[in-house]
Amino acid sequence: MLKFNEQKQIESVNGALALRNQINELIDGICKEGYKNICWLGIGGTYASCLQAEVHMKEKSELSFFVENAAEYLTTGNKKVGEGTIVIISSVTGTTSEIVDGVKKAQKSGARVIGFIDVATAELAKLVDYVITYPANEQLKFYMVADRFMYNAGEFPEYEDLYKELDQYLATALVEVEKEADAFGEEFANRHKDDKIHYFVGAGNQYGATYSYAMCYWEEQHWIRTKSIHSAEFFHGTLEVIDKDTPVTVFIGEDSQRSLSERVANFLPRICGKYNIIDTKKFELKGISPEYRGYISHLVMHAVTQRIDAHMEKVNCHPMEIRRYYRRLDY
Amino acid sequence: MLKFNEQKQIESVNGALALRNQINELIDGICKEGYKNICWLGIGGTYASCLQAEVHMKEKSELSFFVENAAEYLTTGNKKVGEGTIVIISSVTGTTSEIVDGVKKAQKSGARVIGFIDVATAELAKLVDYVITYPANEQLKFYMVADRFMYNAGEFPEYEDLYKELDQYLATALVEVEKEADAFGEEFANRHKDDKIHYFVGAGNQYGATYSYAMCYWEEQHWIRTKSIHSAEFFHGTLEVIDKDTPVTVFIGEDSQRSLSERVANFLPRICGKYNIIDTKKFELKGISPEYRGYISHLVMHAVTQRIDAHMEKVNCHPMEIRRYYRRLDY
Structure with missing residues (x-):
């Protein structure tokens, strides 16, 4: 099969799933401290992944969450983003300018940012408040975050069984x-x-x-x-x-x-x-x-x-x- | 000029603007009573008008508002819609099935619905909690509602001057x-x-x-x-x-x-x-x-x-x- 390495792909997905301990420790800490709302911030392909996280949460959750396009956030802004906001981003290169600037703007308004950055050495990896570096599997990473937030809110009782x-x-x-x-x-x-x-x-x-x-x-x-x-x-x-x-x-x-x-x-x-x-x-x-x-x-x-x-x-x-x-x- | 009746178009826009007293009386009453959030509900062209109202409000407002696609609402639902939600819709014919069903579902969950319906005799005009019947000018109607909500929240001081x-x-x-x-x-x-x-x-x-x-x-x-x-x-x-x-x-x-x-x-x-x-x-x-x-x-x-x-x-x-x-x- 063309461009197909079975073992590598299995390891890639399992490696992403193994991030769950790290993700849960982070999200559990945030939930214990308290937060106001969750902002999925993306552009292009990562914006699409945000939309997927949103529709997944919408089905089950009363938490305050929303999707924001990074370029729109930089121009129009979003008054919901501020103290107590948890922003979640994903970036392969860590160099997409709208995301870098969006992270800075959100932090300036008081939000904290969780970044899934594929490249550990990227400037963006240092910029975000919490960084998780692991390549690919963006959608799985987002869902693990969403599911933990919902689980902690009592909205996702199937969490353990599912994972x-x-x-x-x-x-x-x-x-x-x-x-x-x-x-x-x-x-x-x-x-x-x-x-x-x-x-x-x-x-x-x-x-x-x-x-x-x-x-x-x-x-x-x-x-x-x-x-x-x-x-x-x-x-x-x-x-x-x-x-x-x-x-x-x-x-x-x-x-x-x-x-x-x-x-x-x-x-x-x-x-x-x-x-x-x-x-x-x-x-x-x-x-x-x-x-x-x-x-x-x-x-x-x-x-x-x-x-x-x-x-x-x-x-x-x-x-x-x-x-x-x-x-x-x-x- | 083809398909152009200057006087008729002027009257159409001015007639829409003249709905403002009726709109304000309604919105002021809702604001006095209190509400939880604002849901712009649409599909197709009316969904696009909802997106316009949303980006307009996003620039200025800390109110809780969001856009919902009627067909998505009917399937995925939205836990934010319930007691205290003000749903706003617009319909020319009053017969678009997703909107009719969406209104019923929102009401069942406790929301109240403001409907701009072009045809006063439509079933939908009787179904909604507050009806305003006037043809065309959907976007203007939506902005008048949005602006009044923001004005009442102290977020739109230019209201009187603008209108x-x-x-x-x-x-x-x-x-x-x-x-x-x-x-x-x-x-x-x-x-x-x-x-x-x-x-x-x-x-x-x-x-x-x-x-x-x-x-x-x-x-x-x-x-x-x-x-x-x-x-x-x-x-x-x-x-x-x-x-x-x-x-x-x-x-x-x-x-x-x-x-x-x-x-x-x-x-x-x-x-x-x-x-x-x-x-x-x-x-x-x-x-x-x-x-x-x-x-x-x-x-x-x-x-x-x-x-x-x-x-x-x-x-x-x-x-x-x-x-x-x-x-x-x-x-």
Whole structure:
């Protein structure tokens, strides 16, 4: 299999899950001290991960939490951010200017910042109030934080049970998804490599997945045009430009908004001959209880899209690491 | 001028502004009684208007307010909505199912609902706790509510001064924008009528404007493909698919996020030969003080896009009232 190192991927996920002691010590301390609210701060791909954490918490939590786009925070501000605010960020390089400046602004207003920084030596790693350095697995890191906050508030009684399963089964379940999805990924890449535009539709934690997959992968890394649209919003305009030859892919997960995407999936065959449905429900996810599958639907989808990417890169002869403009021009 | 009735438009805006006594009586009563939080509930175009009210309030307010997409609320729910919540909705027909069901659900949880319903006889008009019936001008209605809440909280000291200007000058200023923008609108429509895809970029209250203009007008009513993207997010992926022949339009307003869109406008000429900048700053807006122009930037932009629409409809021989699927198929 292309770009696939089973052992390395299992270790990557298990290593991320092993951050939980460190995360819990931190969050438990914050909860003991008291805090006012939780701000998920991101931009681009990390903004999408924030949206996923938000919809996950919204389903269960009465805590005060919200998502803030770093660039909007720097200009419009957000009066909710201040003394008692816990800001959570994630950064691979630690150099994204909007995030660095956003962290400084939040701290100046009295907030404390938890930073997941992949590179321990980054300036940002020194800047944040609490740093956890470990590569990749951003979504898992965010969910571990969200779940601990909710657990401490008595809103997540399944916490121990869930993480016992994830610790034991998640990493293997995800590589099994990749193996199972590989042939589909290859076929998908071949079928869609020349798309003039591709629509990605999703809801719940799959909305962030469609947003970042469309923008951060197809646009940024494959240079293929896309539009991502929330499954509910699809019916309020976008549907009108879909016809038999329009490529559309619906990401269906297993969280509370599953029905919104099923509605799109049920509708599409009537008007479109080039649609794909990727439903996380089709994957076994050995060891994961039915009631927890929704919590990891976005990770399952990511495992599927990784297979598309591996093949798309090859069939399009377009290395994913090259950029036309991003970090190559000053703007 | 095509589809332009100056007197009717002036009366429409002034009639909306005249709702202010009714709105204030309502909001003042709610503030006196006390409330917990404010929920802007929408879907599709009304969701975009909610986003505009949110960014407007975010700049100034420490009140507890948030936007909720009606379909997401119906599935995921939102624990913040309950006793003491004031939900605000707007509906032209009063029959959008997500809104009708969302209102019922919010009320069941203890929230009270303010409904701006264009049609007084709609079921929804009877369902909501407080109804105000008047056609069109949704954004203005929302801002009047937001501003009164903020004024009552001591966060909007310019309230009286602002509305004195709006009452006197807004309606005329907007029709003057239409007249000034008409030639541009015609030229724009001719230049972009055959676009395979068109990118709309904006920030602040222009983000909601790009979102709804792209989706509810070009996709739904002109059947032209679009992608709307926030000016800040543009630099985190979408920029890579822009080349010399890609049609891109930047909506620049005059609120707190103006600089985010100026950044896009400054960058585009280096990589793109088919961009448009629509900057509200270019319009006189007679009688409106500089410090208030940002509050109405989205209304100014709407006046401009109305001119594009009038001409696009004509040059594309595509009546804006026809739909392929929306409310024509069951789904």
